[in-house]
Amino acid sequence: MAIADEKGLAAVSMRAVAQRVGVTPMALYPHVGSKAALLDLMVGRLLSMLGEDPAMRAAADADWRTRLRVFASSARLGLQTHPWATGLLFDRPTVTPEAVAVIDKIYSALLDAGVPGREVPRVERLVSTFVLGYVASEVGGRFGPGELDPRGRRGQLPEGALPAHARVAEALDAPVDWDEEFKQGFEEVLRLVESVAAGSRGGARAR
Amino acid sequence: MAIADEKGLAAVSMRAVAQRVGVTPMALYPHVGSKAALLDLMVGRLLSMLGEDPAMRAAADADWRTRLRVFASSARLGLQTHPWATGLLFDRPTVTPEAVAVIDKIYSALLDAGVPGREVPRVERLVSTFVLGYVASEVGGRFGPGELDPRGRRGQLPEGALPAHARVAEALDAPVDWDEEFKQGFEEVLRLVESVAAGSRGGARAR
């Protein structure tokens, strides 16, 4: 994990890890099994760090909204500190003990919010996909500026090819406060959760 | 792209591509520049396929909701057909001509929905992050079952360690219709978009 933090996931080779722990590459195999298993261990460790995060422990008895907010910001912070994990999280089923322990906390918050049990796993997937997807976009560079500034970007295409861009040009030129945007987006996700809960309280609906 | 579709992104080596086109590996370099540039070209081509998707063309004059729905399902279908692209999309800034052309369509739909111009880029990121994140989870295997069935998964931890899982056990054992869940989640995202638009119509709010 130290190697991945410092030089990126690509730098995590069996040889590099072995050198770090002062051993020959093949000596790792009896311990970790394979490289894929090593990556699994890294993800598991990160998830258990999230599960035991002091901020999450402190909020354990708070209302469901606070608990979900703390989860979101802790997860975001953890993934920003360890960006290598985002890609891995999409590739692995969330079935390890560490993963289900985290998910159980989210289930609990959603149940307290009034989301019907039948809907809880679905809404959990929706919420955590927002968090993971958003942070993956931030740290991966999808939200990044690329080589061109916004003005140059619009210049790549023929005049009038991007009518809607023209109508929001001022917003595109303004700098973005990503912390604020994440927070705001998550608040909207929380309202979405509320509406699912309220929908169930309102009784059965058509279809 | 054919190689990636057939044997996964890892199988896309310069040597494999060269063999496919009947040429030596180094002959590719004057044409594509580097492997990273080749991957950029692949992503660009996929995005332009999405932009010219018949379904999206057909819905070009429909109301904003239909346009966004068609975008979501076309993007999902495209990414399911070409799963190698999901990881790449998180890693590259969306600044290529092909990418901004697609984004412009979403901007246009959001403007028609009544989202204020100032908020349009933010809401676009939110909507497309949901679509991309959800599909990346599907094709990457995050939503997959892993090696253990749901019951075995819960058995990994000591009794009572997963109280919330216990309360939603029946939902966890039920099979999931992913098409339906995606559709439902996206409808909720659409309501979220509506609420942003409605919030702006309602005039300024207390912070």
Next chain:
DNA sequence: CGTATAGATCTACACTGTATATACATGAGC
């Protein structure tokens, strides 16, 4: 015809994960 130039080729380098065979150190049973 000669020559410039763009493209293709060949070789080589420093990497990757890991199969295989070998060496070694430690603890158990007699």
Next chain:
DNA sequence: GCTCATGTATATACAGTGTAGATCTATACG
């Protein structure tokens, strides 16, 4: 104290990666 099994560490080797650098070739132009 001795043997032997077991788990760990090592060394070597193989097939693969992206691509730098030098060389070769075929086409177009004056």
